[in-house]
Amino acid sequence: MSGHSDHPSFEDICTHWGEDPERYLGSVVPPIFQNSLFSAPNVDIRSRKTGRYIYTREANPTTDILNAKLAALEGAEEARCFASGMAAISAALMSQLRNGDHVVCVRHVYYPARTLLQDYLKRFGVEVSFVRGTDVEDFEQALRPNTRVFYLESPTSINLWLQPIEAVCALARERGVITIIDNTWATPIFQRPVQMGVDIVVHSASKYLGGHSDVLAGVVCTSRRHIEAIHREMSLIGGILDPFAGWLVLRGLRTLPTRLRQHQQNAMQVAQWLCEHPAVHNVLYPGLPSHPQHELARCQMSGFSGLFSFTLKRNSREAAVSVVDALKVFRIGVSWGGYESLALPMLIEDYDGQQRWGLRVHIGLEQPESLISDLERALRHAEDKGH
Ligand SMILES: *Cc1c(COP(=O)(O)O)cnc(C)c1O
Numbered sequence: 603m604s605g606h607s608d609h610p611s612f613e614d615i616c617t618h619w620g621e622d623p624e625r626y627l628g629s630v631v632p633p634i635f636q637n638s639l640f641s642a643p644n645v646d647i648r649s650r651k652t653g654r655y656i657y658t659r660e661a662n663p664t665t666d667i668l669n670a671k672l673a674a675l676e677g678a679e680e681a682r683c684f685a686s687g688m689a690a691i692s693a694a695l696m697s698q699l700r701n702g703d704h705v706v707c708v709r710h711v712y713y714p715a716r717t718l719l720q721d722y723l724k725r726f727g728v729e730v731s732f733v734r735g736t737d738v739e740d741f742e743q744a745l746r747p748n749t750r751v752f753y754l755e756s757p758t759s760i761n762l763w764l765q766p767i768e769a770v771c772a773l774a775r776e777r778g779v780i781t782i783i784d785n786t787w788a789t790p791i792f793q794r795p796v797q798m799g800v801d802i803v804v805h806s807a808s809k810y811l812g813g814h815s816d817v818l819a820g821v822v823c824t825s826r827r828h829i830e831a832i833h834r835e836m837s838l839i840g841g842i843l844d845p846f847a848g849w850l851v852l853r854g855l856r857t858l859p860t861r862l863r864q865h866q867q868n869a870m871q872v873a874q875w876l877c878e879h880p881a882v883h884n885v886l887y888p889g890l891p892s893h894p895q896h897e898l899a900r901c902q903m904s905g906f907s908g909l910f911s912f913t914l915k916r917n918s919r920e921a922a923v924s925v926v927d928a929l930k931v932f933r934i935g936v937s938w939g940g941y942e943s944l945a946l947p948m949l950i951e952d953y954d955g956q957q958r959w960g961l962r963v964h965i966g967l968e969q970p971e972s973l974i975s976d977l978e979r980a981l982r983h984a985e986d987k988g989h
Contacts, residue, residue, distance in 0.1 A: 687806025689841030690820030771799030809939025865908030913960035922947035
């Protein structure tokens with residue numbers, strides 16, 4: 603992005619853009635409007651037409667600053683924040699789906715999103731087909747007359763497979779299908795789905811957008827055409843973001859471009875080191891030229907974040923667990939996108955369709971040399987134990 607005022611840079615958006623300290627007594631950081639309601643001095647000006655705030659479930663000034671910044675980062679017209687990534691995902695899906703509709707979904711999507719589609723929304727008469735999603739033909743073959751939504755996540759967060767976003771959106775437009783993408787892995791810093799034709803972008807802001815593992819949040823970014831339906835989900839189902847949590851995401855956002863550059867650099871260094879390690883079978887990181895979709899990744903992303911997987915030559919759960927248990931700098935835990943490095947043992951479907959045991963790692967902001975020596979020791983420890 604250039605630094606022109608009509609196209610503010612990511613850095614500008616994450617810092618001063620959309621803020622007016624003079625409205626808040628010169629406060630350099632916007633205040634937290636931690637109030638449920640907004641009062642008025644007389645009945646006449648209480649109406650929404652006057653542009654005043656009424657009730658925090660509908661709108662709140664702290665959250666509105668965040669909404670505007672996230673929409674601008676995604677190049678979307680509008681955004682609404684939610685209490686979690688799942689609240690954002692369910693609002694996006696429920697805003698589009700009715701009884702009898704069909705969804706085509708990538709099969710390695712974030713697991714609760716998959717459960718929402720195949721178990722929960724089934725109760726409301728929604729059908730779903732899961733596809734590999736690495737080629738546009740996967741979506742084309744799954745199309746039915748009642749297909750309403752293509753649900754994407756690119757790359758997926760365990761085996762790091764990509765969907766060809768532009769081609770899938772072209773097909774969707776031709777067939778009157780709405781596209782939704784989970785852009786949590788890349789963030790808008792590295793991938794701009796709206797520019798590739800996606801209708802609705804969702805994020806777990808609990809990951810990189812918040813960036814410090816201290817807040818749960820989600821966001822839906824979309825056009826004016828769809829925002830009314832999203833807003834309706836927000837105010838009727840009520841999964842709104844608390845203003846204090848919104849303020850924490852605003853604080854995390856300040857350093858988003860800076861953090862992402864460092865996550866990328868650290869992850870690349872660790873991934874390249876792992877590629878050379880004799881105990882490692884395969885490293886699944888779209889930033890590596892050895893990734894089968896590296897060319898597509900370079901076309902549709904401008905960078906690569908810090909979450910990836912690698913599989914082990916000693917293909918067993920015990921081997922993966924013993925490597926993870928031997929790590930000392932990496933912490934063992936779900937989630938990712940904070941400052942800290944994390945690892946989990948995982949059964950991972952490789953691009954060739956083989957299931958192999960390995961590790962999913964999030965590469966944090968520690969010194970990459972410390973992470974590499976931690977991995978080196980843990981991999982040696984597992985070899986010594988004979989797993
Ligand atoms: C964590 C995650 C979510 C869900 O976000 P929550 O904030 O935990 O509800 C959705 N998608 C992806 C890819 C995630 O990693």
